[in-house]
Amino acid sequence: MTTRIPRNAKRVFYATESAFRTGPDGKVGRHAAREQSSTTFREARKFLDGLGAVGSVSIWTARSQQTNAYADRRADGSWVALDRVTGTWEPLPDPTSPTK
Template identity: 60%
Template sequence: MMTTRIPRNAKHVFHANETITREDGRHFAGREQKSTTFREARAFLDALDMPGNVSVWRASTNLTDAHATRHADGHWTLLNRYTGKWEPLA
């Protein structure tokens, strides 16, 4: 696993969370990592080879928003902030 030191004055932080599905169909968060770049967050979930989500915290608003999703088959979708729709990530 990668460990990343987040600077105290970071403008944004990416949170990658693995999604685990129980046998009864319920979902819960598994392993997680905070990263300074989306590339690190994406590499974390790709290395686990598990579905999951990446959210981003922004210092300017102090809010956390959805950013991207890794699906069980390995493809990624990214939230388009202008349209509000999920789009495939190339």
């Protein structure tokens, strides 16, 4: 899936699949596998959910010119997002579940 990022985008979300490999020393390491850039978190979430993979989403903002952690997809398929005020990871609701 290819997403066109506008040249003047204020935010870009980077979805990265994590792959775990055993090195020659026998240690298991976490490595980046497939990646996708998108302009919305919904697209980034859909990418990782479609792969059914553990991964993370980071966000780049034009204002700060920095990339920061945004959300993680766990092995069980649940999502957690970083609460910037408290610095803790909070569970995200399932987008397919009905809300009030």
